[in-house]
Amino acid sequence: MKEMIVNRPIAETFGWLHMGGTRIMAPEGERAIACALAEGETRTVVVEDTEEAALVTADLPQGACLHLIGIRRAGAAGMARTDIRVRCGEGAEFHWYRLILGGQESYDNCSVTLEGTASSFTADIGYRLGGQEKYDINCEAIHTGRSTESRITASGVLSESARKLMRGTIDFRSGCAGSVGQETEDVLLMDETVRNQSVPVILCAEEDVAGDHGATIGRPDEKSLYYMGSRGLDTETACAMLAQAKLDAVIGRIPDPALRDALREETTR
């Protein structure tokens, strides 16, 4: 085990908030997963979390498309740590689907550099945490190429004493004219003892870009609960359905139909 700081963002907020990176004690070493794709190739890679940290790298050539799916199962013990480093060439696409269905401690770092013209990155992150579970993530879309696109979408549910810290960064660097970045976060807080921390950052050194982010954090919407109640659903069931909808939004985007169906079944059990 060694002490390390993980998930350090490109730009830090106020020091007293202690959101700039997380200090952890973690096992040394990591399994390396290198995704080598040919020009124009499309591939789907599934990475199951284990207690050994994963370092996923990809240098996507022109027109390549990588779908990376990462799943942390409910009830998993210990710590999972994933570090993803991707560079996208011209027209390349990287799609990351991340499901945290539970797990004691999960740390994700995902840094994607959109170097090639018209390259793109999407991140769909869904989580459902309870008990003392903790999820800590840093997700960066670094736009350096022209006309690049990024979208980071995170939605999840926290209950009991669960904690989540999400840092999302859209970084428009000089020269990325015509690029677009979007980040949205939707967090449902189910119990009084949860804690949610969010730092949605946009850094901009280019004039001809459009970036936006939005976040909604709070309890289940009263209007939705009232409507569902008027259709005969009790509050508990209605809340469970709203929570499931957060995960379904991510699962529905997974390109592998068999995995999609299996995850739907697993999450509704």
Next chain:
Amino acid sequence: MSEGKTYVEDVNRAFYDFRFEEKDSFRVQSGLTREIIEQISAEKGDPAWMRDFRLRSLEIFHATDMPLWGPSIEGLDMDNIVTYVRPNTERMHTKWEDVPEDIKDTFERLGIPKSERESLAGVGAQYDSELVYHNVRKEVAEQGVVYTDLESAMHGEYGEMIREHFMKLVPPTDHKFAALHGAVWSGGSFVYVPPGASVEIPLQSYFRLNAAGAGQFEHTLIIVDKGAKLHFIEGCSAPKYNVANLHAGCVELYVGENASLRYSTIENWSKNMYNLNTKRARVEKGGRIEWVSGSFGSHVSYLYPMSVLAGEGAACEFTGVTFAGEGQDLDTGCKIVHGAPDTTSHVNTRSISKSGGVSTFRSAVVVTEKAEGSKSSVSCQSLMLDPISRSDTIPAMDVRTSKADIGHEARIGRISDEAVFYLMSRGLSEEDAKALIVSGFAENVSKELPLEYAVEMNNLIRIEMKGAIG
């Protein structure tokens, strides 16, 4: 996203950039030593507790690290900053004609006495390290409203009240420049609005730093008691020098139960100024704090007014605009702590970056376990006017209860070609259309100011379009 480019001129600061010969009557050596602090304390006739407070703050300053997360302040060398400069007047005046000619001329040019006559309930004017003029309208004073300089109030009947509140909201341990302020503070205003009193027209303090290589460390302490109401306006400017100047003021605002305070600032320090100012408000049950903030000047700014919503139902509204031009790195925003049930906060900001200027919006919204039923919304929009500038948005939210509703939205972009096209189709030139759009972008602040100040702000952001090229 077309290939067209918009050229917007920097804020024209010539109006504020005049200067007079430095005719101060006393100044300490540059640097920061125990002897200098003792000298300032003796000059100001501090009571013993204040002298001890200054010395303790100095120790904290030396023991505290520089902030690591904001713009670089490497160009600021405290060994070269003069922390106390007394202007060529021995005391504060209550009659404008008694103020020394050169100082009077400075404030006349800035329009301060005219504003007082036309739209203010009272005025305070600080020149370098000391207040040189303070006055309050008779009808306001008759309500029991106290508006005076902090030093004389400290020696009078409000001495104990000041001791109870001074640097309690912003303790010297807060950060390095709060400690510096605690050690060398000088000048500033004390306002007390008694229970139920309502000051319908604003009070204003204006701060002018004339001495090259000097610091200004005024302290503003405002206590608005239960059910009272006040609008306070703060303005600041300085001529430009080739050496660094420092502003490390401190504003502490206490808003009592069901009281209301609007604190407006038009900040236009010169571009050699390091503006490391700290502002904080504590709001009790049912109280309301409104910040209206326009940041246009300074070389580097760290400015994040903080609101501590300590009582049930307390509310905060923050409206701000920041314009960063050539050579400027302005790190502005706000901090809000929801510390009681049913508290609300609304933040609405605009940033404009041009000619290589860097504008950063940085915010923190913390909702504690006690803040059940609280609501917060943050909206920030940034406009990039050329590809050599920079605009960053770094908001943070920390929510520790489920019974809260928190919303955040931010947008970054350039002037819309469609909007320019529409205005041109209505007969405006391209330059006028773009100028109108940029002015409108900052309207969130100007519409919250009294008319005279909105005009001043528009002077500051007067934008000259020089043709669409490229």
